Amino acid sequence: MTATTIAGRYTVERVIGHGGMGSVYLCRDEVLGRRVAVKQVGHLPGESTSDVDRALREARSSAALNHPHVVSVYDAVEDGDHNWLVMEYVESRTLAEVLADEGPLSPERAARLGAQAADGLAAAHSRGTVHRDVKPGNILVTADDHVKIMDFGISRTHGDAQLTSTGLLTGTPAYFAPEIARGEEPGLAADVWALGATLYAAVEGHPPYPEQGNALALLTTIATRSAPLPRRAGVLTEAINRMMDRDPVARWSMADAAHVLRRIQDQAAVEVVAPPPAARTTAITPKTPATSVTPATGDDRRRGWLLPVAAVLLLALLVGAGALLLQGGDDTRDRVPAAGRTDTPRKTRTPAAAQAPETSSEPAPSASVPVAPSPPAETEGESEADSPAPTGDVEAFGEEYYGLLPGDTEAAYALLSPSYGSSYAQYDGFWRTIEAVDVRDVTAVDDTTVDVSLTYTTSDGGTDDETRRLYLEPTDDGYVIVDDTVV
Structure with missing residues (x-):
């Protein structure tokens, strides 16, 4: 290109790319005093539609959008034998x-x-x-x-007519x-x-x-x-x-x-805090099934409980200092991640560890992560049957949970386990994009899992259908949600 201006208005600075229909130039709009991208529109082989029609079609398609994630088209001009589209310039x-x-x-x-x-x-x-x-x-x-x-x-x-007829x-x-x-x-x-x-x-x-x-x-x-x-x-x-x-x-x-x-x-965007490096060497990906802790981590937890307890009992018998050493055992237990996050994979939840006889005291709850209610004392060989039994109807829970949304996010958020891993600000921010939730069907998968078929109406008037599987954990009052996925 030899011209320094286009249509007497756009001063050419340099070539910045090549579009599907011609070269693209960075220009200065001398009327509005802004930088623009100007694309030359040329003939395509076998094309029966004129370049002017093509340029105007692109201008109509793009200029009418006026969307923050679409490059704006400002003008379509002719200069000599060429046609040009004048577009928003994006440094990118x-x-x-x-x-x-x-x-x-x-x-x-x-x-x-x-x-x-x-x-x-x-x-x-x-x-x-x-x-x-x-x-x-x-x-x-x-x-x-x-x-x-x-x-x-x-x-x-x-x-519109087809762009190419050949x-x-x-x-x-x-x-x-x-x-x-x-x-x-x-x-x-x-x-x-x-x-x-x-x-x-x-x-x-x-x-x-x-x-x-x-x-x-x-x-x-x-x-x-x-x-x-x-x-x-x-x-x-x-x-x-x-x-x-x-x-x-x-x-x-x-x-x-x-x-x-x-x-x-x-x-x-939710950052999940990983366990100590000795317990896990890979990063945790939020909200995927892989976030459940592996059996090896369960073994680490057992060692974290059994070794301090054994030391307490042995040293208490030998030197009568059981009280002091028991306090040290509690410090070790405080480093064990909160209950509800480090159990083995959902639906087959096993006890965190074999508890010591009556002498073991419960650790103080973490100041930043609420600790779920502690399970009753158990002995080696006891199984998940000692965990709280389901105390309600999972289908009714699914109805109740989505019945709160999107209007009462505080009450709905209270039904999430601390292990769920979403802050209230992020949770509330998402539901502010939803105008309505219609529950079409609720089906129990088992006594701690329920599928809920939903239709979301978004704030821009669109709709989205999905079936969401909720993984629940029994509590004294009913259930809390520990995870979910689309099925």
Whole structure:
């Protein structure tokens, strides 16, 4: 390009990238005194629709969104033989550049970025606009991880004429949904697949399907074979799998994806304090089944109880100093994590340790983590039958819990075990995004587990259906929730 201004208004500073339809320049808007990105729009081979129509279509699709996670389009202009789109300039890298610079992302960071992208795309979908080229290269990430979706250059609104009449392949095949690979019409569900594939690439470091030199061979693979399961996705695994459901009808909507990704983001923000290094050498991931403590940790707890107690009894007999040494035993017990967090996996809860005969005193509760009621004294060989027996109807509990929400978060939060791992501020913050909860069905799985089928109505008017499994722990008054998951 030789011109220094575009349309007599936009002074060119430098080239900053290449969009799906042409080069992108950083310019200064001399009228409004701001920096803008101006994209040159050129011809695509075999394209029967004019460049002006294409530019105006992108301008209409993007400018009407006015969303914090979508790059704004300000203007569409002509200058000589060229057409230009004038857009918001975002100081950022693309997600593709982030991955190239930093390698695969943690599932928690990928969820945070994906939730923002899904919000922007859900806003587009609410208008019937399909992006059609969601990929890491079209997701901008600022220095503080704020996301904006760009390049709606091949997007179109349902009902618009086809962009190409000659079968020209538009979009990026590596992120095509199976139905597009089979030659079907792109729909809203195709964007959901593409965002799921983008999240897959974000955590794995590569697209779901391996690169192939022949685009048609790649399309055949996508159309006929399931993608390998992600191995590094962690808390994102279920979301990626649901977004990449091969059946577009069964696939989540973009609003569903945004809702779940925000929830994963909120849960991942909860920092769970790990036990001492000797008891565990790997970090705890919040709100996953893996957070239950392994049998080896249970053995450590037994040693933490039995050795001090044995020392107390032996030394009391030898030197009559049992009282002082017993106090020392209590100090050791105070370092044992709170009851309810360190039991063996849910539904098969075993006693923390064999208690000493009558001489052992209970440790003082921690100042920061409430301690659940202590189990009665037990001897070696006793089993989980000595734990509090279920004292109520789990189905009634599920109804009662969700009946409190979203209006009475304080009462609902009181039904969570201290081991649940969510602060009230985070809990209340999430439920402020929900307008209503409709309980469709409640089914007991066993005497401490219940499935609750729900419909959420979000603050933006959307709805989300799910079945949530609550894992309960009996108390003297009924139950508390120790964990939950989507089933």
